Amino acid sequence: MTGTRAEAAFSRAVTAFSTPTLDLLHGRFAPFVVASLSLLFTADRASIPIADAQAELSEILDELRGAGDEEDDRRVPAGTGRDVARNWVRLGWLVQQIDEDIEVYRLSAHAVEALEIAGRTGGGRTRVSNSRVRTLLEAVEHLADSAEADPLRRLARLREERAALDAEIDRIEEAGRADPLDDEELYEEAENVLHLARELPADFTRVAESLKLMQRDVVAHLRRDERPTGEVLREYLQRAQDVMNSTPEGRAFAGALRLIGDPDRIDALTEQLHGLLRQPFARMLDATQRAELDAIGRRVELGVEEVLAAQRRASHVITGQVKTHDPLRDRQIDDLLRDVIAALHVWDGTGASAAPVRSLPLIDLGHLRQTVSSIRPPAVPAPLADADDVEFPDVDTRAWGGPRYAELEEYVAGLGPEFDLAAAFEDAADDTRRPVDLVGLLEIAHRNGMTESDAVSVVEALRPDGSTRRFAFGAVTARNPKEEAHA
Structure with a gap:
C-alpha cells in the first residue's frame, strides 16, 4: 500500500515538473529567464513586437555578459536575443500571434504562472494573516450558502447578515464616526489583495489560450471533412457565434466578466485603489507593493481585453475558414504537404537527393474577358473657359x-x-x-x-x-x- 501511494505521489510530481511552468523555474538559466521576462512584459505592455523583443533581449544579454564575472556568464544562455526568444517559443514560454497586422510575442499561461510564483517567493514570506484566513472562511461560507437548498436555512443566514449590518449601522449613527482598522491590520489586508491580484494574469492568459486551442480544434475538424459539409458548417458556425461557452475556462470567465466587465466598476476600482494609496497605512508598503496595488485595475482591464480579443480572433478565423472551406483544394494541399514531409524524412542531409515537388494545385481563374472596352472617351472634354481674373507676372516665368x-x-x-x-x-x-x-x-x-x-x-x-x-x-x-x- 505504501509503495502504491509513493508511486502515485512520485508520478504526480513527475507530471508537475514536466509542465513548462516548473521547467522554467527549474532550468539552469531560470534566474535569467525570470528577470528578462519581467523586464520585457509589464502590466502596461502585455505584448511586444517580435523585432523589439529580440532587440531588447540582446541588450539584456550584452549587459549581463559585460558586467558579470565568469560565474555569471555561465548563468546566461549563449546566442543572440533572437536565438533565445525562439527557444522560449519552442519551450512554451512565449506565444507568437498577429496583433493588428504585427507579429508579436505574448507570455504563455505557464510563463505568467512562473513569474507569479517567482514574484511571490521573492517578495518575502507568506504570512498566515487574519485577512487571508477570513478570505478563505468567507469563500467557504459563500460556497455553502450557494449550495444550500433548504429555504429555512437560507433565510436564517440572510437574517443573521441583516442583523449584523443593522447593528453596525446603529453603532456608527450613535457614535457619529467610523472606526477603521489599525494600520497593521490594513497592511495585512493589502498584502492579501496583492496575493489575490497576482493570480489574475495567469488566469486570464489561460482562458485566452484555451480559446486559441478550441479555434485550432475547430479548423482541424473542418479541414478533415469527416462529415457532410452542411452538417459541419451548421455545427461550427454555431460554435463560432458562441465560442466563449465552448470551454470550461471560457464559461468560468463569462461568469467573472459579469462582475468585472462593467467599465463603471473598473473605474470605481481604480478610484478605490488610488484612495487606498493616500491612506496612512500605505506608507508601510514598499515601492514594488505600491506599484502593484496601483496597477490592479489596469491588470484587470488588460486581462479582460486579452480574453475578448482572443474570442474575436477565434470567431474571425473560424468564420473565415467556414466561408472559404473547399474540401477538394484542402485535400490537394494536404497531399502535397504529406509528399514534402515524406521526402524530407527520406533525405538524410548527407547529399542524398529528394524528388522535387513537380505539381501544385491549379488556380481556378474562371472566365477571362475576351474583349476590351473602347479606349476612346465617351465624349469630348468641355472647352476651356476664359479666365479674366488670372494675374500673370510681369517677368518671364522661365527666369524662375x-x-x-x-x-x-x-x-x-x-x-x-x-x-x-x-x-x-x-x-x-x-x-x-x-x-x-x-x-x-x-x-x-x-x-x-x-x-x-x-x-x-x-x-x-x-x-x-x-x-x-x-x-x-x-x-x-x-x-x-x-x-x-x-x-
Missing part, C-alpha cells in the same frame, strides 16, 4: 527655372585656367546671378575640378523679381580644363 548651364559654361570658358568661384559669380551678368545659377556654377566647378579652403565666401544673388539673397559657403578655387588644354 533652373540654372542657365549654357550661358554659365560659356562664361566660365573665358575666366582663365583657375578662378575664384565667388568672384566669378559676382562679376557675372545679372541674368546669370540668380540663386539657382550659383548652384549651377558650383556644379560645373565640381565637375571640372575644384579646391576648397577654410575661408568663407559671401555672395549676393539677384532673383528675377529684383530682390537679393546672400549666401555663404566655403571658398572654392575652380579649374578650367579648356583653358588648361589651350595653354
Whole structure:
C-alpha cells in the first residue's frame, strides 16, 4: 500500500515538473529567464513586437555578459536575443500571434504562472494573516450558502447578515464616526489583495489560450471533412457565434466578466485603489507593493481585453475558414504537404537527393474577358473657359527655372585656367546671378575640378523679381580644363 501511494505521489510530481511552468523555474538559466521576462512584459505592455523583443533581449544579454564575472556568464544562455526568444517559443514560454497586422510575442499561461510564483517567493514570506484566513472562511461560507437548498436555512443566514449590518449601522449613527482598522491590520489586508491580484494574469492568459486551442480544434475538424459539409458548417458556425461557452475556462470567465466587465466598476476600482494609496497605512508598503496595488485595475482591464480579443480572433478565423472551406483544394494541399514531409524524412542531409515537388494545385481563374472596352472617351472634354481674373507676372516665368548651364559654361570658358568661384559669380551678368545659377556654377566647378579652403565666401544673388539673397559657403578655387588644354 505504501509503495502504491509513493508511486502515485512520485508520478504526480513527475507530471508537475514536466509542465513548462516548473521547467522554467527549474532550468539552469531560470534566474535569467525570470528577470528578462519581467523586464520585457509589464502590466502596461502585455505584448511586444517580435523585432523589439529580440532587440531588447540582446541588450539584456550584452549587459549581463559585460558586467558579470565568469560565474555569471555561465548563468546566461549563449546566442543572440533572437536565438533565445525562439527557444522560449519552442519551450512554451512565449506565444507568437498577429496583433493588428504585427507579429508579436505574448507570455504563455505557464510563463505568467512562473513569474507569479517567482514574484511571490521573492517578495518575502507568506504570512498566515487574519485577512487571508477570513478570505478563505468567507469563500467557504459563500460556497455553502450557494449550495444550500433548504429555504429555512437560507433565510436564517440572510437574517443573521441583516442583523449584523443593522447593528453596525446603529453603532456608527450613535457614535457619529467610523472606526477603521489599525494600520497593521490594513497592511495585512493589502498584502492579501496583492496575493489575490497576482493570480489574475495567469488566469486570464489561460482562458485566452484555451480559446486559441478550441479555434485550432475547430479548423482541424473542418479541414478533415469527416462529415457532410452542411452538417459541419451548421455545427461550427454555431460554435463560432458562441465560442466563449465552448470551454470550461471560457464559461468560468463569462461568469467573472459579469462582475468585472462593467467599465463603471473598473473605474470605481481604480478610484478605490488610488484612495487606498493616500491612506496612512500605505506608507508601510514598499515601492514594488505600491506599484502593484496601483496597477490592479489596469491588470484587470488588460486581462479582460486579452480574453475578448482572443474570442474575436477565434470567431474571425473560424468564420473565415467556414466561408472559404473547399474540401477538394484542402485535400490537394494536404497531399502535397504529406509528399514534402515524406521526402524530407527520406533525405538524410548527407547529399542524398529528394524528388522535387513537380505539381501544385491549379488556380481556378474562371472566365477571362475576351474583349476590351473602347479606349476612346465617351465624349469630348468641355472647352476651356476664359479666365479674366488670372494675374500673370510681369517677368518671364522661365527666369524662375533652373540654372542657365549654357550661358554659365560659356562664361566660365573665358575666366582663365583657375578662378575664384565667388568672384566669378559676382562679376557675372545679372541674368546669370540668380540663386539657382550659383548652384549651377558650383556644379560645373565640381565637375571640372575644384579646391576648397577654410575661408568663407559671401555672395549676393539677384532673383528675377529684383530682390537679393546672400549666401555663404566655403571658398572654392575652380579649374578650367579648356583653358588648361589651350595653354
